Amino acid sequence: MIRLALAALAAGVAGLGPARAEDFFAGKTISLYIGSTPGGGYDSYARLIARHWSEHIPGHPTVVPVNMPGAGSNKLAYYIYAVAPKDGTAVGAIFPGAVVEQLIGDKPVQHDASKFTYVGSANSEVLVCYDRADAPVRSFGDAFKTEIKMAASAEGGSTRDFPLVLNEVLGTRFKVVAGYPGSREMMLAIEQGEVAGQCGIGVSSLAEAHPDWIPSGKMRVLAQEAVRPDPEMEKLQVPLTIDFAKTDEQRRMLSLMYAPYQFGRPYVAPPGVPPERAAVLRQSFIETMRDPATLEDAKRVRLEVEPLPGDEVQALVAKMFATPPAIVAKLKAALATQP
Numbered sequence: 285m286i287r288l289a290l291a292a293l294a295a296g297v298a299g300l301g302p303a304r305a306e307d308f309f310a311g312k313t314i315s316l317y318i319g320s321t322p323g324g325g326y327d328s329y330a331r332l333i334a335r336h337w338s339e340h341i342p343g344h345p346t347v348v349p350v351n352m353p354g355a356g357s358n359k360l361a362y363y364i365y366a367v368a369p370k371d372g373t374a375v376g377a378i379f380p381g382a383v384v385e386q387l388i389g390d391k392p393v394q395h396d397a398s399k400f401t402y403v404g405s406a407n408s409e410v411l412v413c414y415d416r417a418d419a420p421v422r423s424f425g426d427a428f429k430t431e432i433k434m435a436a437s438a439e440g441g442s443t444r445d446f447p448l449v450l451n452e453v454l455g456t457r458f459k460v461v462a463g464y465p466g467s468r469e470m471m472l473a474i475e476q477g478e479v480a481g482q483c484g485i486g487v488s489s490l491a492e493a494h495p496d497w498i499p500s501g502k503m504r505v506l507a508q509e510a511v512r513p514d515p516e517m518e519k520l521q522v523p524l525t526i527d528f529a530k531t532d533e534q535r536r537m538l539s540l541m542y543a544p545y546q547f548g549r550p551y552v553a554p555p556g557v558p559p560e561r562a563a564v565l566r567q568s569f570i571e572t573m574r575d576p577a578t579l580e581d582a583k584r585v586r587l588e589v590e591p592l593p594g595d596e597v598q599a600l601v602a603k604m605f606a607t608p609p610a611i612v613a614k615l616k617a618a619l620a621t622q623p
Contacts, residue, residue, distance in 0.1 A: 319357025415481030
């Protein structure tokens with residue numbers, strides 16, 4: 285009798301996980317914090333998710349988007365890490381740069397990105413180098429022999445950092461013209477012939493801003509700055525910069541720099557969220573991103589959806605933080621190069 289009673293008690297406790305999570309989220313509000321100002325890409329993705337996420341969470345809590353911009357989303361990263369409730373009711377949409385900043389950034393951060401609970405990522409991103417069709421550099425190989433002016437933003441932006449690192453690590457001859465306020469100004473400068481091209485720009489961003497540039501032949505893509513190729517760029521036989529690495533050290537430096545873009549729009553919860561609630565957030569997130577209603581909504585607002593489950597993002601982050609210190613130090617030195 286005692287054994288039967290204990291077995292029944294054990295079975296009841298084992299069944300509490302999902303029930304407890306459902307009971308917890310019912311009637312609650314999940315604050316979906318966004319590390320950017322309203323109106324940008326990160327804001328658009330987060331609000332898309334907020335519109336559909338509740339349908340997939342047990343108990344159907346209300347999901348409310350809240351903007352918390354500042355310091356390249358490092359302000360939000362700190363809030364999620366140290367201040368936000370650790371009960372599953374706070375999730376942050378941060379930049380991938382806020383994940384890797386403590387590894388290769390030149391400014392200290394107040395959060396430990398390796399300890400976040402990664403809920404998932406809305407899409408991945410492949411960045412590219414491209415130039416005008418009339419520019420003298422006709423292939424990525426030409427960039428090792430011929431100097432070419434490339435438009436760039438301020439320090440810390442991928443359009444500045446990526447070509448500088450390619451110069452330092454691989455030996456390309458990109459002349460980085462930094463200081464443009466944003467993508468629109470850089471693309472206008474390229475169109476007017478003030479500069480020849482640009483590195484560190486996302487395939488989706490380029491296609492959204494100027495969908496005709498590549499198909500028409502007005503611009504040509506020189507290389508992909510990524511760990512894995514974009515399917516459309518692969519069809520065009522655009523090479524990966526990482527394949528031009530001559531040593532394992534060079535390859536590992538570039539892999540670390542490109543790694544965060546495999547999870548282009550990460551969503552994180554604080555460290556210490558109860559495992560059963562973290563599991564609910566992860567499962568409901570990936571279900572939301574695969575829901576036909578979400579995909580239709582994304583198509584309507586012209587957002588590319590390529591979700592990555594939270595456990596996969598967590599594994600990618602762990603791999604980044606396991607990079608040998610010598611590789612990290614050399615990449616930091618390359619990033620410290622001035623145009």
